[in-house]
Amino acid sequence: MISREELIEIGCFNKPHGVAGELSATVDVDAEVLQELSCIVTDINGIYVPFFINASRAKTAQTALLTIDGIDNEVEAARLVNHNIYALKRDFSRMMQDDEMEDGYPLDFFIGFQLVTTDGKRVGEITDVDDQTENAIFIVNSNGSEVLVPASDDLIEEIDEESKEIVVDLPEGLLELNT
Numbered sequence: 001m002i003s004r005e006e007l008i009e010i011g012c013f014n015k016p017h018g019v020a021g022e023l024s025a026t027v028d029v030d031a032e033v034l035q036e037l038s039c040i041v042t043d044i045n046g047i048y049v050p051f052f053i054n055a056s057r058a059k060t061a062q063t064a065l066l067t068i069d070g071i072d073n074e075v076e077a078a079r080l081v082n083h084n085i086y087a088l089k090r091d092f093s094r095m096m097q098d099d100e101m102e103d104g105y106p107l108d109f110f111i112g113f114q115l116v117t118t119d120g121k122r123v124g125e126i127t128d129v130d131d132q133t134e135n136a137i138f139i140v141n142s143n144g145s146e147v148l149v150p151a152s153d154d155l156i157e158e159i160d161e162e163s164k165e166i167v168v169d170l171p172e173g174l175l176e177l178n179t
Helices: 032-036 076-077 090-095
Strands: 007-017 023-027 039-043 047-051 052-058 062-070 082-089 112-119 123-128 139-143 145-150 154-159 167-170
Touching: 007 039, 007 076, 007 090, 032 052, 032 062, 082 090, 123 145
Parallel strands: 112 167
Antiparallel strands: 007 023, 007 082, 023 062, 039 047, 039 082, 052 062, 112 123, 123 139, 139 145, 154 167
């Protein structure tokens, strides 16, 4: 049985595309990355159910068209509309080890990682990600206080998946803005 802790939210099913069961989905990863996943998962009546992607193609930068094994008509596809799409965290770990991902991890992957500055100062644990705006933000628990840190590639120096640490080069005074 798949648990929520094993998953990363990567998107949402939008609507059926055509009558053959293809689905439009808003996703946080490239269509090519979807093909590399062992499966995608969605919550159906409180149970995380895996689905296998037969084909995926990009429609726009954030939208992919998916053909899913076993879904071959519009009625079956409509049952998944507005359901969140999840991927297994272990798939992203495998792809990073095999250097298959060019665009990096979905930001939710980093929840639970420790944020450390380049001078070795522990900022705290990433507890959430706010990606509702153009500039995503790590929400960090720093000694019981919430600290907001930009989740920018320009600031990230190193990602150590094994020790679950992200080393960041933060502009001087950024952490003081949170106090």
